[in-house]
Structure formats: C-alpha cells, structure tokens
Amino acid sequence: MEILKPASAGTLESSDLMVTVEPGVNGVDLSLTSSVMNQYGRQIKKTVLETLDRLDVKNAKVTIVDKGALDCTIKARVECAVYRSCDMADKNIDWGGVIR
Amino acid sequence: MIPRPKPERFRLRRTMMFLSAQKPGLTKDAYIYGVDSIMLDLEDAVAENQKDAARFSLYHTLKTIDYGDTEVIVRINGLDTPHWQEDIRVCVAGGADGIRIAKCESKQDVLTVEKHVEAAEKEFGVEVGRTLLMAALESPKGILNAYEICAASPRMFGCAISGGDFRKCMQTKFTPSGIDMLTARGMMLIAARAAGVQCFDTVYTNLKDEEGYRAEVMQNKEMGFDGKSLINPKQIRLVHELFAPTEKEIVQAEKIVRAYREQSAAGVGVFTVDGKMIDIAFIPGAERTLKLARACGLYEGDLV
Numbered sequence: 001m002e003i004l005k006p007a008s009a010g011t012l013e014s015s016d017l018m019v020t021v022e023p024g025v026n027g028v029d030l031s032l033t034s035s036v037m038n039q040y041g042r043q044i045k046k047t048v049l050e051t052l053d054r055l056d057v058k059n060a061k062v063t064i065v066d067k068g069a070l071d072c073t074i075k076a077r078v079e080c081a082v083y084r085s086c087d088m089a090d091k092n093i094d095w096g097g098v099i100r
Numbered sequence: 101m102i103p104r105p106k107p108e109r110f111r112l113r114r115t116m117m118f119l120s121a122q123k124p125g126l127t128k129d130a131y132i133y134g135v136d137s138i139m140l141d142l143e144d145a146v147a148e149n150q151k152d153a154a155r156f157s158l159y160h161t162l163k164t165i166d167y168g169d170t171e172v173i174v175r176i177n178g179l180d181t182p183h184w185q186e187d188i189r190v191c192v193a194g195g196a197d198g199i200r201i202a203k204c205e206s207k208q209d210v211l212t213v214e215k216h217v218e219a220a221e222k223e224f225g226v227e228v229g230r231t232l233l234m235a236a237l238e239s240p241k242g243i244l245n246a247y248e249i250c251a252a253s254p255r256m257f258g259c260a261i262s263g264g265d266f267r268k269c270m271q272t273k274f275t276p277s278g279i280d281m282l283t284a285r286g287m288m289l290i291a292a293r294a295a296g297v298q299c300f301d302t303v304y305t306n307l308k309d310e311e312g313y314r315a316e317v318m319q320n321k322e323m324g325f326d327g328k329s330l331i332n333p334k335q336i337r338l339v340h341e342l343f344a345p346t347e348k349e350i351v352q353a354e355k356i357v358r359a360y361r362e363q364s365a366a367g368v369g370v371f372t373v374d375g376k377m378i379d380i381a382f383i384p385g386a387e388r389t390l391k392l393a394r395a396c397g398l399y400e401g402d403l404v
Contacts, residue, residue, distance in 0.1 A: 009153050015125035072160035073124040080156040089152035091186045095159055095193030096224055 001086055003060045009080035010073075017066040017074060019048075019081040024061040028052055034066035047071050051078040055098060104172070107197035107232050109257045111171065112395040113137050113298060114327040114343045115336050116260075120145035121174070122154040127161045130170070133333045134340075137171035142187050143178070143202050151183050155190045162194030171197050173234070176213075178203040185216055191231070192220035198232035198257065203265070205241045210252035217255070234258045234300075238265035243284045246291030258298030260329055261288055266302075274305075276312055278319055289324055298326040307332055317342050344396040345389045353389035356382055357403045 008020040017034075034044055044066055051074070052060065062078075069077070079099055083089035093099055113136050119126045121140040130138050140161070146154040158174065174196045176187035180203070191199050201213050213233060221228045233255040237243050243261070250259050261284060267273060272280040285301065292299035301320045304313045317339055320328055328339050345353070355373050360383050363371045370379040393399035 009156075013123065013125055015128055016123075069124060070128055070164075072164035073128070073157065076156040076160045077153070080153045083156075084152065089156075090182075093155070093186065093190070095190055099156070099159060100163075 001055050001057055001082055003057060003082065003085045004087075005085055007081050007084035009084060010069075010077040012065060012067055014067050015069055015073065017064055017069040017077055019077045020063040021057075021078075021081045021085050022061040022063075024059045027059060028057065029061045030064070031062070032064045032066065034064075034068075036066070036068050043071075044069075044074060047074045048078055051075050052082070054100075055079065055082050057082055104167075104195050104197065106227070106230060107171070109232060109255075110298065111136075112392070113171070113258070113300065115330055115339050116173070116300060116327060117330040117333065117336065118145065118175070118303070120154070121158040121161070122146045122150050124157060124161075127157070128165060131165070131167045133336055135170060135330070135333070135336050136327065137173055137197075138167065139173050139175050139200060139329070140196075141175045142183070143175045151177070155186060159190050159194045162191075162196055173198045173200055173232075175200040175202055175236070179209055179212060184213075188213065188216045189220050189223070192217060192226055193224040195226065196231065198234060200260070201233060201235045202262075203238045203242070204235035204249055204259075205239060206245050207248040207252040210235060210249055210256065214253050214255060229255065231255065232257050234260065236260050236262050237284075237288055238262040239269050240266075240284075243287050246288045247294055250292050250295035250297045256295075256297055258300060258326065259288060259292055260300035261285060261302050263302030264305075276315065278316065285323060285325075293324075299324070301325045301328045303329045303331045304335065305331065307334070314338060314342070340396070343392070344398060345393045347398075349389055350393045350399055353386040353393075354399075354401060354403060356386040357390065360386075 003021050003023045006022040010016055010018040012018055032045055034041055080089055115135045116137040116139050117135045118139045118141050119130055121142050140158055142154050174191045176199055177183035201209060217231050218228055233253060234257055235249045237246055237259055250256055266284060289299050304316050317328060321343055356378055359373050387404050390399055390404040
C-alpha cells in the first residue's frame with residue numbers, strides 16, 4: 001500500500017499507542033518512543049516493521065508513541081493508520097487475509 | 101490465534117459486562133474478572149470517528165486474547181448507521197461467540213442481521229450457524245415486538261432491555277423502585293419465556309449507590325431475569341451472590357426431584373414434600389435450581 005496522506009490511529013492511554021504515518025521516500029523511516037523502551041523497544045520495532053511489510057508499505061515516515069501496548073494492539077493501530085491514509089479503513093477489510 | 105470452542109446457545113449468563121472495543125487497557129485482560137460474558141462494544145462506547153479503529157482492535161483482540169470460559173459477545177452498531185455491515189464481518193471473521201443487535205425493533209431486523217452473518221460465515225470459512233445472536237430492546241416498538249424478535253431465529257439466545265434509550269423514548273427517569281420500567285421488563289420477560297430464550301436486565305449506572313444496586317439486582321432475580329448487564333467489574337460479585345440459589349433452596353430442590361422420580365416410578369402423580377403439595381409442574385423449577393447451583397459450584401450431586 002502507498003501512504004497517500006498523513007493519518008494516525010490510537011491514543012496515549014495506558015496499554016495503547018499512537019501511530020502516525022506520513023508519505024515518505026527511500027524506505028521506512030521509523031521514530032519510536034515508548035514507556036517501556038528499555039524492556040521492549042526492539043520487540044515493538046520488530047512488530048511495527050513486520051506489520052508494515054505485511055501491508056506492503058515500502059515508503060513511509062512512521063512515528064510511534066507507545067504506552068505499553070501488547071503486540072495485538074500495535075498491529076491494530078499500525079494497520080488502521082495505514083488504511084486511513086488510503087481512505088480504506090471503513091469497509092471491505094480483508095480480515096484474516098492481509099489483516100491477521 | 102485462539103480458536104474458541106463452539107458457542108453454547110444456552111449457558112449461564114448471570115453477568116454481561118460492557119467494554120469498549122476501542123480501549124486496549126480494558127479488553128486485554130477482561131478474562132480475569134470471572135464475569136460470565138463480556139460485551140465488546142462497537143456502538144455507543146466508541147466515538148463516531150473511531151469506528152474503524154475499534155474494528156481493527158476488535159479483530160486482533162478476538163484472535164489473540166484467550167478469554168477462556170468467558171463468553172465473548174460484540175455489540176454492533178444499529179441498522180440505521182453506515183457501520184453495522186462491516187461490524188458483522190469483523191465479528192464473524194474474528195470468531196466472536198455472538199452478536200448483540202443494537203436498537204432491535206422487529207423480526208425483520210433480526211433476519212437482516214442473520215442474513216449478513218450467514219454471508220460472513222461463508223466468506224470467512226466459519227461454520228454456518230455458529231455465531232449466536234441476541235437483541236437489545238431499546239424502544240417501545242422493540243418491547244411491543246419482543247416475542248417475534250426473540251422467536252425470529254434459532255441463533256437467538258436472548259434479549260436485553262436498554263434502560264437509557266428506553267426511558268428517553270418513554271419520557272421517564274430512573275426510579276429506585278423500577279416502576280418506570282416495570283411494564284417493559286415484564287413484557288420482555290414474558291416474550292422471552294414464550295420464545296424459550298434468555299432475558300437480561302439493563303445496566304445500573306450509579307456505581308456509588310450500592311444499596312440501590314442491590315435492590316435492583318434483587319428485583320431482577322425476583323422478576324425472573326437470567327442476568328444483568330454491567331458497566332464495571334465491581335458489579336459482578338453481587339449478581340453472582342444474589343442469583344445463586346440458597347442452601348435451603350438447593351436442599352429443597354433435591355428433595356423434590358428425588359421424591360418425584362420415586363413417586364412417578366411408583367405411579368403416583370401428586371404427593372407432598374415437607375407438607376407442601378408437589379406435582380410435575382414443580383419439577384422444571386427444581387431442576388433449574390440444581391443446574392444453577394451446579395454452575396455456581398454449590399451442587400455436586402447427580403440429579404441434573
């Protein structure tokens with residue numbers, strides 16, 4: 001998917017995260033801050049990059065502020081932000097296919 | 101991926117707790133409370149501009165979090181919104197046990213939802229008929245059509261009244277005695293029993309008023325509700341406590357069922373237990389008491 005316009009998803013509540021995606025060039029530029037950076041920073045980054053890869057996002061600027069979210073929440077927020085940037089978040093989602 | 105067992109149409113549902121599907125802090129560990137069912141909400145608890153995000157969260161919650169024996173129901177948006185069709189797709193794809201139809205007003209509403217559920221079951225390779233349905237009755241029309249709603253589909257396991265919307269329609273306010281909703285509760289209960297489905301009361305919203313809450317739960321039990329809708333984990337314990345049969349009721353029920361089996365084997369139809377007349381009409385009630393007692397962990401006998 002191509003990031004067409006800036007979009008975000010999530011909140012700054014505990015166990016959640018705020019994901020912002022913007023159009024980018026030359027790959028994925030990820031900026032991550034987390035309340036559990038020392039313990040889980042690498043794991044969060046891995047989950048984010050895997051999710052973007054699954055959605056076939058090649059170029060994007062991605063900003064994440066994490067408040068201790070589980071992997072399932074990270075996936076959900078990244079997916080929602082990417083789909084919103086393409087105006088595709090509202091219907092006919094490929095549940096169980098690309099979204100898994 | 102958590103494969104949930106096939107949902108049971110009739111199971112213990114004393115407590116049904118609402119949680120916003122959009123709040124990971126609430127949904128991530130809701131299995132710890134011992135509530136009978138959780139109600140992941142896509143409707144009123146989710147702001148209009150977050151309906152899409154709530155569905156992504158719901159999908160991964162359903163697929164990732166092991167709720168164990170806690171039943172997982174999803175409240176979808178009303179049929180007068182642009183959201184309900186995608187809501188149904190995500191519920192079925194994620195493997196929710198059941199769907200609560202918000203603002204249900206007619207048999208046709210149930211059939212419309214059922215049609216889309218079946219289409220989604222086929223789309224996502226889910227066994228057709230797996231996904232259960234229940235109806236939220238939130239308007240005078242919903243209450244008046246309660247029987248046809250409850251009897252509309254073999255997927256239907258129950259109905260619940262939604263106090264806030266109903267009082268709004270009736271131009272009434274909450275009263276501690278429940279007089280404002282007495283007729284509606286009664287009509288819904290009769291309809292549910294006539295259709296052979298379960299019946300649940302609305303939420304009690306004042307978390308600080310423990311006495312008022314206790315009185316309402318007691319009235320629910322006396323009126324014959326199967327359970328209550330909740331908004332906070334601290335409301336669970338009282339319902340489980342008050343809905344459980346007392347030791348005296350369990351002993352009495354055991355005596356009745358045992359005596360009935362002995363007497364009917366000997367060709368006797370009516371007899372007395374502790375001076376009270378008993379015939380076949382008392383048996384389903386006594387058996388239900390024992391089943392409820394077993395479900396509450398208070399009965400280990402072999403009569404039911």
